[in-house]
Amino acid sequence: MIRVGVLGARGRVGVEVCKAVHAADDMELVAAVDAGDDIESLSAAEVVVDFTHPDVVMDNLKWCIEHGVHPVVGTTGFDAGRLGTVRGWLDANPGVNALIAPNFGIAAVLMMHFAQQAARYFDSVEIVELHHPNKADAPSGTARRTAELVAAARREAGLGAMPDATTAELPGARGADVDGVRVHGVRLAGLIAHQEVLLGGDGEILTIRHDTMNRSSFTPGVLLGVRRVRELPGLTIGLENLLDL
Ligand SMILES: NC(=O)C1=CN([C@@H]2O[C@H](COP(=O)(O)OP(=O)(O)OC[C@H]3O[C@@H](n4cnc5c(N)ncnc54)[C@H](OP(=O)(O)O)[C@@H]3O)[C@@H](O)[C@H]2O)C=CC1
Ligand SMILES: O=C(O)C1=N[C@H](C(=O)O)C[C@H](O)C1
Numbered sequence: 001m002i003r004v005g006v007l008g009a010r011g012r013v014g015v016e017v018c019k020a021v022h023a024a025d026d027m028e029l030v031a032a033v034d035a036g037d038d039i040e041s042l043s044a045a046e047v048v049v050d051f052t053h054p055d056v057v058m059d060n061l062k063w064c065i066e067h068g069v070h071p072v073v074g075t076t077g078f079d080a081g082r083l084g085t086v087r088g089w090l091d092a093n094p095g096v097n098a099l100i101a102p103n104f105g106i107a108a109v110l111m112m113h114f115a116q117q118a119a120r121y122f123d124s125v126e127i128v129e130l131h132h133p134n135k136a137d138a139p140s141g142t143a144r145r146t147a148e149l150v151a152a153a154r155r156e157a158g159l160g161a162m163p164d165a166t167t168a169e170l171p172g173a174r175g176a177d178v179d180g181v182r183v184h185g186v187r188l189a190g191l192i193a194h195q196e197v198l199l200g201g202d203g204e205i206l207t208i209r210h211d212t213m214n215r216s217s218f219t220p221g222v223l224l225g226v227r228r229v230r231e232l233p234g235l236t237i238g239l240e241n242l243l244d245l
Helices: 012-023 039-044 057-066 080-092 106-121 141-156 215-231
Strands: 002-007 027-033 047-050 070-073 098-100 124-131 176-178 181-187 193-201 204-212 235-237
Touching: 002 012, 002 039, 002 215, 012 027, 012 047, 012 215, 027 039, 039 057, 047 057, 047 215, 057 070, 057 080, 057 098, 070 215, 080 098, 080 235, 098 215, 106 141, 106 193, 106 204, 106 215, 124 141, 141 176, 141 181, 141 193, 204 215
Parallel strands: 002 027, 002 047, 047 070, 070 098, 098 235, 124 181
Antiparallel strands: 124 193, 176 181, 193 204
């Protein structure tokens, strides 16, 4: 049995993770911690799943790594600086591993993978991410990661900057620039989490769209991460590393 703790246990995703861990034959839910609860109860866990908030996730990660607990992190808001800090903590605590994934949905991972594969064939790529209005971070972690993968694929293919004649714009009208890829964010009541990757070339457009229809869709990926994190050395970024794509 894998002893699992959950941080953000009363949140939208945390509730689903607790249910899934509880239902898994090979896992035991030993601690369910939310804001205001005592983090020390996580000492009983081998693996801790974090779905909290970008403002608190770094403190949570530090606690887990320093206490020999492997974190599986869904919380977003990671940039290169934060990832470097996590690597430093892991280096100082050999034997502890961490998995950070901007999206645990299998279809979302495939959407990012397909976008990465397609990117080299098109002049232009832009990303539109659409989320519920309670989301703290923009662009979404998924959109950031997609943009980075697309940018890397374009660089590898020797593609230069995308065509764009804009010389006058209202701030934000062309979205955020993530590694040279424009990312547009929508926050709308009624949505959960959605993304379109628009790829354009001469006379053809390819649109890759992903829709999250409920938050239990994240849990198979989370459970996979919990089962595998103890054998993945150091820091692993992205669920795609656990899938045979
Ligand atoms: N990687 C993935 O597949 C996915 C990632 N996410 C990301 O996960 C994060 C959480 O999303 P979501 O569940 O919608 O958010 P919620 O706000 O619904 O849940 C977060 C929970 O964490 C609690 N919390 C805040 N601070 C702490 C703390 N220090 N220790 C323990 N618990 C704390 C919050 O309490 P309170 O409300 O009282 O502050 C809340 O109950 C976001 O960053 C989101 O982008 C979401 C979906 C999928
Ligand atoms: O906040 C959310 O809801 C989600 N966050 C993740 C992200 O930022 O990409 C994953 C998914 O989009 C849902």
